[in-house]
Amino acid sequence: MKVAVFSSKPYDIRFFNSAIQSDHQFTFFEPHLNAQTAALSQGHDAVCCFVNDSVDRETLEQLNKAGISLVALRCAGFNNVDLPAAIELGITVARVPEYSPFAVAEHAVALILGLNRNSHRAYNRVRENDYSLHGLLGFDVHGKTVGVVGTGKIGQAFIRIMRGFGCRVICYDPYPSESTTQAGGEYVELETLWAHSDIISLHCPLMQATRHLINSKTLASMKHGVMVINTSRGALINTSDVITALKTGDVGYLGLDVYEEEADLFFEDNSDDILRDDVFARLLTFRNVLITGHQAFFTKEALEAITAVTLTNLTAFEQNDMAALHQVLPPE
Numbered sequence: 169m170k171v172a173v174f175s176s177k178p179y180d181i182r183f184f185n186s187a188i189q190s191d192h193q194f195t196f197f198e199p200h201l202n203a204q205t206a207a208l209s210q211g212h213d214a215v216c217c218f219v220n221d222s223v224d225r226e227t228l229e230q231l232n233k234a235g236i237s238l239v240a241l242r243c244a245g246f247n248n249v250d251l252p253a254a255i256e257l258g259i260t261v262a263r264v265p266e267y268s269p270f271a272v273a274e275h276a277v278a279l280i281l282g283l284n285r286n287s288h289r290a291y292n293r294v295r296e297n298d299y300s301l302h303g304l305l306g307f308d309v310h311g312k313t314v315g316v317v318g319t320g321k322i323g324q325a326f327i328r329i330m331r332g333f334g335c336r337v338i339c340y341d342p343y344p345s346e347s348t349t350q351a352g353g354e355y356v357e358l359e360t361l362w363a364h365s366d367i368i369s370l371h372c373p374l375m376q377a378t379r380h381l382i383n384s385k386t387l388a389s390m391k392h393g394v395m396v397i398n399t400s401r402g403a404l405i406n407t408s409d410v411i412t413a414l415k416t417g418d419v420g421y422l423g424l425d426v427y428e429e430e431a432d433l434f435f436e437d438n439s440d441d442i443l444r445d446d447v448f449a450r451l452l453t454f455r456n457v458l459i460t461g462h463q464a465f466f467t468k469e470a471l472e473a474i475t476a477v478t479l480t481n482l483t484a485f486e487q488n489d490m491a492a493l494h495q496v497l498p499p500e
């Protein structure tokens with residue numbers, strides 16, 4: 169198949185080029201996929217895209233005109249795809265449902281430990297020949313209660329790590345699983361999770377029911393000084409509400425790998441530009457906020473797996489092997 173790869177970075181090109189042992193031909197495009205760039209896919213059979221590409225109805229209509237029959241996402245989440253529109257236009261959507269749950273779970277833990285022990289501040293201090301400890305006081309993670317929202321693959325990997333730290337792990341998922349209980353998670357109602365957790369980590373998908381799950385109302389029911397970690401999708405948090413809670417100290421620590429308006433910021437070097445997002449700029453002023461630019465997935469093992477599953481999806485689609493295709497289907 170001829171595949172137009174959007175939002176290509178040098179590391180995507182490196183991993184794809186080292187894995188290709190098939191007849192598929194790739195054209196790598198730097199821009200995001202959207203209605204304006206979709207025409208670049210003319211002459212290809214499929215597009216391959218990532219988390220901040222906009223696969224909305226307008227884009228899909230352009231792709232349809234260009235003769236595209238497959239959208240192969242190189243990520244797990246598909247909240248950026250208008251699935252009903254794709255189905256209507258006869259465009260198949262495939263994804264990489266699982267690459268490395270450990271990569272994301274371990275990054276969530278890195279944010280917890282970094283925030284708690286102020287590693288980001290200590291790093292800068294030591295470089296300034298300043299070895300004072302004021303402001304760096306942490307707490308033992310051991311013995312704390314950790315709340316996990318979403319106990320899928322990443323949530324379960326995270327639970328196992330936090331159980332290793334000696335934490336009590338309480339969790340919420342509308343579809344509880346036996347494997348979560350075996351990993352040491354205790355299911356509770358969401359209200360109980362908000363009220364009892366010292367640390368809350370989000371591992372559920374972004375959808376209508378979870379948009380702004382963290383808002384002024386839910387924040388008010390949490391422990392004063394709670395730590396909130398989001399490695400899932402930015403819009404799970406109402407950022408303005410969390411800023412208000414940071415100002416009062418109701419939220420004591422905030423660790424983010426994702427941000428609601430990240431599409432205009434993340435994955436690019438904007439260091440020559442002015443930061444125009446005032447909400448994001450305010451977040452950056454808090455010493456107890458640690459932000460990374462959507463890098464939780466970014467391990468060698470995860471990129472190898474993303475490449476391998478994407479190639480499998482392309483071949484499966486070409487050979488009409490629906491059993492091997494990781495197709496995104498509408499909810500039943």
Ligand code: NAD
Nearest residue numbers: 245318319320321322323341343371372373399400464465
């Ligand atoms: P998964 O599908 O295995 O698990 C998601 C879980 O969330 C499921 O158990 C599901 O039942 C549960 N869920 C659904 N609705 C819910 C609700 N209303 N409240 C609580 N839980 C709910 O997915 P996963 O592989 O564990 O990934 C989780 C999320 O992590 C993805 O949706 C994606 O947004 C994010 N992610 C981020 C990165 C990154 O680099 N930062 C990388 C991969 C995935």
